Amino acid sequence: MSRKFNNVVVSIQAHPDDSEAWNAGTLKLLKEKGYHIIIATMTAGGMGGIGSNEAKTIEIRLEEAAKAAAVLDAEYYCFEGRDGYLFDTAEMRRRVTSVLRQVNAGIVMTHLPMDYHPDHRVACNIVEAATIVASLPNVPVKEKALEVTPLLYHTAPIALTDPIGAPIAPPHFFVDVSSVMDTKREMLQHHHSQKELMKVMHKMDNFFEVVYQGNKDYGAMVGVEYAEVFWQHLGGGFQRDPQVQEDLKEFVKFLK
Numbered sequence: 001m002s003r004k005f006n007n008v009v010v011s012i013q014a015h016p017d018d019s020e021a022w023n024a025g026t027l028k029l030l031k032e033k034g035y036h037i038i039i040a041t042m043t044a045g046g047m048g049g050i051g052s053n054e055a056k057t058i059e060i061r062l063e064e065a066a067k068a069a070a071v072l073d074a075e076y077y078c079f080e081g082r083d084g085y086l087f088d089t090a091e092m093r094r095r096v097t098s099v100l101r102q103v104n105a106g107i108v109m110t111h112l113p114m115d116y117h118p119d120h121r122v123a124c125n126i127v128e129a130a131t132i133v134a135s136l137p138n139v140p141v142k143e144k145a146l147e148v149t150p151l152l153y154h155t156a157p158i159a160l161t162d163p164i165g166a167p168i169a170p171p172h173f174f175v176d177v178s179s180v181m182d183t184k185r186e187m188l189q190h191h192h193s194q195k196e197l198m199k200v201m202h203k204m205d206n207f208f209e210v211v212y213q214g215n216k217d218y219g220a221m222v223g224v225e226y227a228e229v230f231w232q233h234l235g236g237g238f239q240r241d242p243q244v245q246e247d248l249k250e251f252v253k254f255l256k
């Protein structure tokens with residue numbers, strides 16, 4: 001009997017390294033449960049270079065992203081938006097819907113609507129819009145409509161605040177990723193180019209350590225060593241089946 005939502009998860013974030021930073025541990029746990037994993041980025045991160053021009057940076061970062069995805073035997077797609085200049089266009093929405101249909105997506109993950117980074121917010125809009133129509137036959141893409149609209153989940157950056165510093169709604173659930181931190185570290189380490197960039201951009205000495213500390217802080221909120229956090233998209237047009245929460249039930253924690 002086939003399940004209502006396919007065991008195919010597509011993590012679509014704005015930049016190479018976003019999936020690795022925000023939800024790679026959970027992707028690894030889903031892979032161990034038999035899910036097929038696809039990692040996609042809206043841009044190739046061309047502005048994220050220090051000492052390399054945009055074209056060269058794109059080349060470097062696509063290679064880093066593909067290597068990181070390969071750790072999970074995941075396919076990697078880039079939707080070729082421009083880093084820092086990502087716009088929500090009909091073409092970008094169509095590209096995302098096409099890929100969701102090609103891979104028969106059951107679960108989609110993307111940024112929060114109120115994320116700190118403008119590209120993340122735009123990526124979230126594109127992904128939500130492309131997902132909600134994935135099962136509609138009149139959408140102008142050549143791939144056949146999905147039988148069911150995929151479930152949509154949102155991931156978080158380090159701080160649980162919106163762009164003006166106000167606290168956002170607590171995560172719907174936490175995933176204990178303590179047992180898969182080695183995999184997450186291995187994936188993130190492929191993004192060598194970002195260590196230098198984050199020193200300049202955010203004055204972070206070690207971006208990777210900042211990410212791990214974030215996972216540690218989330219873990220402390222629910223009594224585990226390291227955690228990632230999620231919100232399920234519960235707005236109209238999406239179903240509310242808690243498939244990820246149930247498939248990862250031994251790892252899922254809730255705030256008391």
Ligand SMILES: [Zn+2]
Pocket residue numbers: 014015018117120
């Ligand atoms: Zn990003």
